[in-house]
Amino acid sequence: MLTSAAALALGLAAGGVLLVAVLTFAQGRALHTEALETAEGVARLVNQDQLTDPIPVTPGVQVQVIDEQGRVRAVSATADRLVPILYEDELRDLPDKEGRVIPGERIGFEGPARVVKVTAGKATHPLRILVARSTSQQTQSVHLLRVTLLIAFPLLVALLAAGLWRALGAALRPVDALRAGAEEITGGTRAGRLPVPNSRDEVGRLAITLNDMLHRLDTARARQRAFVADAAHELRSPLTNMRTELEVAQRLPDDTDWPALTDDLLADVQRLSRLVDDLLLLARSDDGAGRAVAGRPEEIDLGQLAGEVAARYPEVVHEDAAGPLPLVAEPDALARVVANLLDNACRHRRSTVTVRTAADRDDLLIVVTDDGPGIPAADRERVFDRFTRLDDARARDAGGSGLGLAIVRELVRRHGGSVTLGDAEPGLRVEVRLPRHTGAKGATVTGEAPTRPSDATTRPGAPGAETGVPKGRDVITNG
DSSP: OHHHHHHHHHHHHHHHHHHHHHHHHHHHHHHHHHHHHHHHHHHHHHHTTOOOSSBOOOTTEEEEEEOTTSOEEEEBTTSOSSSOSSOHHHHHHSOTTOEEEEOGGGGTOSSOEEEEEEEEEOSSSEEEEEEEEEOHHHHHHHHHHHHHHHHHHHHHHHHHHHHHHHHHHHHHHHHHHHHHHHHHHHHTSSOSOOOOOSSOSHHHHHHHHHHHHHHHHHHHHHHHHHHHHHHHHHHHHHHHHHHHHHHHHHHOTTTOOHHHHHHHHHHHHHHHHHHHHHHHHHHHHHHTOOOSOSSOOEEEEHHHHHHHHHTTOTTEEEEOOSSOOEEEEOHHHHHHHHHHHHHHHHHHOSSOEEEEEEEETTEEEEEEEEOSOOOOGGGTTGGGSTTOOSOTTSOHHHHOOSOHHHHHHHHHHHTTOEEEEEEOSSSEEEEEEEESSOOOSSOOOOSOOTTOGGGOOOOTTSTTTTTSSOOOOOOOOOO
């Protein structure tokens, strides 16, 4: 505020100085013009040989006609008949129709006087006409303006500063409210929303934009908290199993079946490894990292890849296309997509699961169907969220980690495709649509590749033991 008032005062002061300078210049030019017109009028009388003595002029003006020897030939009523208005050197150096300022006391004026010179008469006997006019009126006008500005300037600055204070206060009041709201939000004393002013100006739009940003931040923070809490819960279960088994073995070393204990611990370690790898993949997808793939995209036969994965599931029926389905993609990533979908379908089937590959114009399809209870339409988008289970009462060991479909969507998205859920009547139908000419768009495939039987070793009777693929279904439906 003080800076604005100081800038305003400097601006007004500069304007006042400029006004005085312009007025002084304008009055000086007007005075010169009037004196020059008077001199030219006398010069015409001289040229017409009609010059009278005394020369008639307006009051406050003195006129002298001086010959080439410097003698005064004619004057106005108030001018000196013996001494020229200008000294000899001043008269000689002053150009024709130009003027100069002399002390007015020299010719009986109060204050400075302006003298203009015009040459008339014959070239052999020139006469020089001098017209002197007092500048006291001009000086008085400028002095009056200066006094007026000196008196009015402080009052004007004070009034404008008060008005500026009120105007800026009214304009910045919404900004101050936003600042106070942001401070309260930062201190945790209020909910994460800023007050929106009633005005439809830039401040109002700024408040709406900031509230939208805060909403997105709150949503991201809530998702992050939920993600961390769910991840911690998922990691705790196998860790608890491992700790319990080790404590029992420590207390009863003679009764412990060490080979069986080793198998159990290895299965829990592999479960932890799969979960950590899944979390790492999704975390990298969130922050844009992990742009490198485990293997370079290459041309594969989608039908053959789906058949190889389906062959590890005895309960899965593979319906291959009539011909080859060439596709440029990262094979391990797509194999993981098929394996996750088959895991989900097998966990919820009543009798059969079918995986089918086909061509649809410029796209290739992977369709997985089961005859289980299906997923309600209202939940078909939600199940792609991480750690989502439709039946939280089911055991997590039976229901997987809840990351399978999230990983499926991420890997398919990086290949430029889409995943949709529908009714199989009865059961669930999952359709993966991939462009024919695609490559993995920076998909990162971490952890074990579900297409290699040797990549996973599970304990007898554990999910996935018969196939060697991690069976982490992310959706549990009632029934």
